[in-house]
Amino acid sequence: TAIPSTGMAKMDKDGAFQKYEFTRHAVGDCEILIDIMYSGICHSDIHAAKGEWRPTKYPFVGGHEIAGHVVKVGKAVTKFKVGDYAGIGCLVNSCGECSYCKNGQEQFCSKGPVFSYGMPDPYNSSEITQGGYANNYVIAEKFALKIPKNADLKRVAPLLCAGITTYSPIQFSKVKKGDTVAVAGFGGLGHLAVKYLVALGAKVTVFDITEDKRTAAQKMGAVKYVNVKNAHEIKGLESQYSFILSTIPQKYDPTLYIKMLSMGGELAIVGLPATENQPMINGASLVYAARRKVYGSLIGGIPETQQMLDYSVANNIYPDVEIISANQIDEAYQKVIDGKVQFRYVIDMKTLKK
Template sequence: MTTVAAYAAPAAKAPLERTEIERRAVGEFDVLIDIKFAGICHSDIHQVREGWGKASFPMVPGHEIAGVVTEVGSGVTKYAVGDRVGVGCIVDSCRECDNCKAGLQQYCDRGPTWTYNDTDRDGTPTYGGYSKNVVVDENYVVRIPEGLSLDVAAPLLCAGITTYSPLKHWNAGPGKKVAVVGLGGLGHMGVKIAHALGAEVTVLSQSLRKKDDGLKLGADHYYATSDPKTFEDLKGTFDLILNTVSAPLDFSAFLSLLRTDGAMVNVGLPEEPVQILLHSLFGNRRSLSSSGIGGIPETQEMLDFCAEHGLGAEIELITASEINEAYERVLASDVRYRFVIDTATI
């Protein structure tokens, strides 16, 4: 075991503070990663504040991790010291179920081991990326291509794969009309990736405040959902609606925007229950679905795609001492579009 510096929430809803945590010794198939940058995801805030239910403390959040390998176990074959790598939302899974064998580790039948707020295979708590380093099995590490700088690559380990996976699964591409609901940490990557895939992209946001940004990021159209005329004008328009917001919506209104056989896919997770009238699905054989991050192979595919197309997150780099302020700004939608911690400041 080694002791490393980190930022942790000591209790639910408590401010994060600098502390020290223990990391396991590097095992046969492990890599030790010197974390350079860690993104702040809205889910970090949900979990620190127990918005999704009871959590374990002290909690070190962070599942958007980019860094450099500094040590490898004797059995490691995929990585070497000096490699640029990333770690996303999961650090292990059963490896035996059909989903794991298919590269869908995020849907592991026994449940994946989450990067933080979980229990590792050795019975110890998992701690996330708001720290100096992390030890991870090589099979749950991905390579960051040279075409991506580590700071803008870090948010891709959650925001990138969370939007890439459903866009690919629901065949976003040329000839398809895709709407992205919300232009935040997830939504801005959804716009970039959908555009790069060749789809016609529309942003549906509460207001037109970020319209110029949305168009620069690759959107073809931008509408305010606070205007009832939006739902009249766009009725029956979209093949796919990617909902990235973590708040309840009027699902009937949004589902009315789908074409026949269109799908609305949710990647944001509200803390409150949501309601839906099944009548809103009947008319055009519409689907309401969801998608959870992505497996390890698809995460690597996403990184390679983003490097090929020059897609990194739009970030605001902060010091570790600014984490608590950043949380409040995320809740106030005051970030364009992802906070990233320079872990050298921990």
């Protein structure tokens, strides 16, 4: 039987979040039902809620940084038992048969992965997925993450998107101890990137557009903080960095960062500004900054997400979070847009009354 769910949804583009009752598909043999305790607010939720990338399907329940515990297991489930902590990130299904899926890179599934919200799920009668701003979620055990027992549940949820999205390119670019690296955009994703890079022993510079986060960057172990609004602070940084991660969600000039790469250096782009704010890279400027590499990165597969989670909990790497209640989502969205969050909002889903 279908599982009743209560969430916070936007019913149209301009309306506020409101309580919304819906159903999720019945718990299959290989699936689990998670009672959600905490749900992070990612800037992607905001882009999606506003239809900034493509038209959004309403009602829209956001949330792909989900932490809770298992309340029901299908009869073939082996990875979880009732009472275990469990997490959900951006990925909730994929074909399981293509070479990407078989290699644990479900985010690149050749039939297209199914994301946690706003997408038809062809593996479940094409129901439109609804995210984690809700009291529960039904998911195949394969796509659920095991949250270690000793994890700090209040802070763990943002690792499931912000954590893996920054951890994965750091691994892919093989950043190592002593490397001179940088993070552009010091928000939810960016501050976790700084923590991973500092833990690796890299020398980290942070780029952002505010004075408000200078001290926080230092506290997290960054060696330099650059407010890119101050032209004099950017001077002399050409060819300095072997790795730069850009998490910027607004229009900006990537060439600024490409020029800062040392020869052979890599710029990984994970920020996904609205379609109308997409940054452009000029071909000639790439030639002039020859032999620097630019690539995009999209979350990470399930095995790497589990690895990131175990590593983060074992090394006490968590986001800085502000816990809010379910009726504060609209206010929180505005504060993220205005750069007023330190550094991730997490909704206490138990504040959502049935």
